[in-house]
Amino acid sequence: MQNIPSKQEIERAHERIKKFIHRTPVFTSSSFNEIFGGYLFFKCENLQRVGAFKMRGASNVILSLSENELLKGVATHSSGNHAAAVSLAAKLRNTKAYIVMPHTAPQIKQNAVRGYGAEVILCEPTLQSREETLKKVVEQTGAYFIHPYNDARIVAGQASAAKEVFEEINDLDFIIAPVGGGGLLSGTALSTYFFSPSTKVIGAEPKGADDAFRSIRDNKIYPSINPKTIADGLLTQLGELTFSIIKKYVSEIITVEEDSIVKSMRMIWERMKIIVEPSAAVTLAVLLENKEKFENKKIGLILSGGNVDLDKLPWC
């Protein structure tokens, strides 16, 4: 198995990607503070390049590769945000990207990827089809495969988001990140361990896709079979690396109902005037369903992304 990224590796990753990413703002809202009776700090990765934190990890990998390794391009499979991130990072290093996407991925995400000059190869929306299609693409092109989350360089890149939070906000009681494949959550957990060890890390997961919750509870990785959630960024299962980090460094995973996700998403849109995707709103849904736990606490929430199909809003 791969090594867990060290403090130095996270620091180096952050330094390496700085010119490729935005330092996103941390927003507060007195209206939310009143509603929840706590102090909420929203890390706005929806305002990141490509509209999601995924730009951090993808940049870190692509900037770590030599010119030689990049000669035949890069490839990945992704339901959307990682795809866009790999495509843009590849474009910035003048190499080609091949993206395997399930044909069910929102049109806006497919278009974004093509807009960055990447080649899209559609597959069935199963892990098996993704992996088989990707294998073929890599065999045919010789492209370098960039895993969406189970890679120490990806985790180190995603860790930079929480690192930036801790550079600005002291003494957080909790930091909450959504969990799909676990790249963001494990990066968040490592940055917390290294840069804000008194803060507790919570993973936020939809009940309809609770494989990470069950995996940690039973100490074995469950596959994500027929997940049913509006949070389309959280459909994948943990990898060996992310599982091992989450097991060790995350306090707990809290699952939430679909209704709470939609309600939280709408609250963020209405009160903060920013667009977040359902996967990002899962973090606020944890507060909505557990108000007492967070009363009078200082809480960081990582708003992971803002890529939403505006023609298919859950309340329209």
Next chain:
Amino acid sequence: MQNIPSKQEIERAHERIKKFIHRTPVFTSSSFNEIFGGYLFFKCENLQRVGAFKMRGASNVILSLSENELLKGVATHSSGNHAAAVSLAAKLRNTKAYIVMPHTAPQIKQNAVRGYGAEVILCEPTLQSREETLKKVVEQTGAYFIHPYNDARIVAGQASAAKEVFEEINDLDFIIAPVGGGGLLSGTALSTYFFSPSTKVIGAEPKGADDAFRSIRDNKIYPSINPKTIADGLLTQLGELTFSIIKKYVSEIITVEEDSIVKSMRMIWERMKIIVEPSAAVTLAVLLENKEKFENKKIGLILSGGNVDLDKLPWC
């Protein structure tokens, strides 16, 4: 007629309101820069308190009043954002607000006002009904009337938005603000004259509510009769004060089609991941309809507000 605010009055207003308002961020977008072939700087007053620049002017008036003047509360008429701003500023100074609103005002704006503890008095959606109803309210309560735009203290407050832009961005070729009653546009024009005199000021107005355009062209204030536009913040006509400032300090008023407003609004939502109301998107619509004029230019755009009824989106 009232005096036009001086440089010192704008500086004092800005100092006075600083603790009541947010210093909103100026966002850039490489995607927009590519599309328009220029350098765009978006002043995000949608992220202002109450979701609109109106908090600046309302705070300035209410902070200028003595305790004695505030004893019987304050009153205004407004289609929405000024109402919310007066209500919140009144609450922060522990005085009562009476708000006359047309019964056609979006529910989200009515709710926001009530949420700040103000009393809402509904009227017909005509200037006559607004003014008559307000007169009655003021007679009955003795409340201090705060005009939504035709007041030097309001203009000085709104001027602080452009002042902040010029504190951060040098050498703008243009700055564009929407025009309804003209408070924001005349404040923007004054700040430009005092703090960035080489910048040209453009007013952005919907074709379906082009009374300001015609007023400046013909050198007389036209009433706004049956305006037809989705930009519900731009329905009112100029006042004597705002007319005189705009006439002197604004380069031109450019009118835009409804389609361009909706398209621009959606572009901002999709690419910048922030929520703006149609009235704010009118500024980008000016660029969309006049690409050549703005090529290779540095352009500031004041995104005036973000209060939208999410159940009634123009593309749903």
